Amino acid sequence: MRNLTPLTLKVLLDLQYLNVATTGIKTYMMELAKAARKYPHPEIEWIFTHEPEDQSADQTYKGNQSKIQKLNYHLDYFRWKEFQLPDLVKKYKPDVLICPDFVAPAASLPCRRLTVIHDAFFWQMPKNYPSWWRKYFVSLIKKGLKENTEIITTTEYSKQSLLNYLGSSWPITVVYQAPKGLKSASDPKFLDKYKLEKEGYFLHIGTFDRRKNLPLLVNAFAEFLSTTRSEKKLVLAGGPGQSRQMNDLPVVRNLVKELGLEEKVLLTGYVSDGEIKALYEGAFAYVFPSENEGFGIPILESMGFGVPVIHSDQPALLEVAGGAGLAFAGGNQSDLMEKMILLERENELKSNLIQAGRARSKDFSAQNFIQAFHQIILSSPTSP
Known part of the structure; x- marks a missing residue:
């Protein structure tokens, strides 16, 4: 010493x-x-x-x-x-x-x-x-x-x-x-396992805590598919909520089945750092519909990988994104769906969000x- x-x-x-x-x-x-x-x-x-x-x-x-x-x-x-x-x-x-x-x-x-x-x-x-x-x-x-x-x-x-x-x-x-320093090598085999193509899916990573509002995301995605006839998928990676009261995983599973989206909405469970890295590298956009956050690490992780972010207008997420994300009215399914459509159709918007996001991530x-x-x-x- x-x-x-x-x-x-x-x-x-x-x-x-x-x-x-x-x-x-x-x-x-x-x-x-x-x-x-x-x-x-x-x-x-x-x-x-x-x-x-x-x-x-x-x-x-x-x-x-x-x-x-x-x-x-x-x-x-x-x-x-x-x-x-x-x-x-x-x-x-x-x-x-x-x-x-x-x-x-x-x-x-x-x-x-x-x-x-x-x-x-x-x-x-x-x-x-x-x-x-x-x-x-x-x-x-x-x-x-x-x-x-x-x-x-x-x-x-x-x-x-x-x-x-x-x-x-x-x-x-x-x-x-x-944000987490993802030093592990990317695992592209993970994308092959789920038949995921580059920029072919929206992404969310995290537990299925009720405050994450993941049923809203699934419903908005279903509306997005019916409106656009898009081939994109939705990947929800992560484990159950931390208590029985907080856990929305059973709700999401039932919703996916009811909507007939088993081939479109993929529930991967917990993922390793290499799998997380592969998911970020291949994602079209990250969607963060949470109703309450203290910070919002995935916003910065996504931006660092050059992935555009759609997030709720919850105050902490607005603060962390610093205007470099695409905000929707929290809890509003139609507004979330419209933002997903907008991002798919407006290439210039997507490019601007990627550029702004990379710059924002460097502040953290x-x-x-x-x-x-x-x-x-x-x-x-x-x-x-």
Whole structure:
């Protein structure tokens, strides 16, 4: 370990949650850890609670779990936050503790806390969660907001939402994250498996959470096909929603069957990084109909691959797209269908969106992501 100068600050990054994290939070944690190593700062020493790749690969609590296994996970998570993590704070004596998964320890700590609260979904959409679990998790979040705490969130929309529910007792700073670095080689065999031609399909990647509004997309796509007689397909890649209340996968499956679109709407399940890369490289457009997002990583991933994006006019998606996407009125099936037709017929519009999207995606680099954290870490704590 290198010698520390008096100006060096120690930062402890809590990566425990990577053993169960999926989609957006997993990407956030992995990209933050990678950027911390790739772009070191001479006045900051990073200490990771876990090796990111190893913790992410841990299968102990992944997959279908019995009630006992789920209970064991919650007990394990509680032990980590309330006992093991505070012990690591005593051991390493960091100046700053970063918890990127909503929850910091309830115990008193002799350091600053940067707690990442990605969105306000627990407060905005309570019916999407089991009531007991939501109550428990929200209590954990609030108990960890104490002492010298600063909240980090993902967009101005999320900041305003959190202010509505948490008030202004704690400083809230927006840090734009970086999209996932897809380093794996593209897997074109995956496209062959589903008989997908280049620019022959609309794409959506993500879980089938109810807020994603995927039944709306399927219905709009069916209307698009009947209006245009297009040969295009729709690919919905990803796994089920994270709880029974949130899971729209059975609804989408039934809808596809009712509409007779089994050959046109492809449900691929979870996909690897190589398969994701192939899907982006071959897509005609990405469609993001979500009714609520804290950020919207797929917008930036798509734009980085030169794929035009159609997205709902939900505030976070408008903020991230920055005018480089084609917005439709959220929840409006006809407007979504019309935007899909417009993109297929107007080549100049498609080209302009691709160009604007590539430029927009560069604003969300890993270097910008970590530099924003460096600035916060090195700044004096802000009083509430």
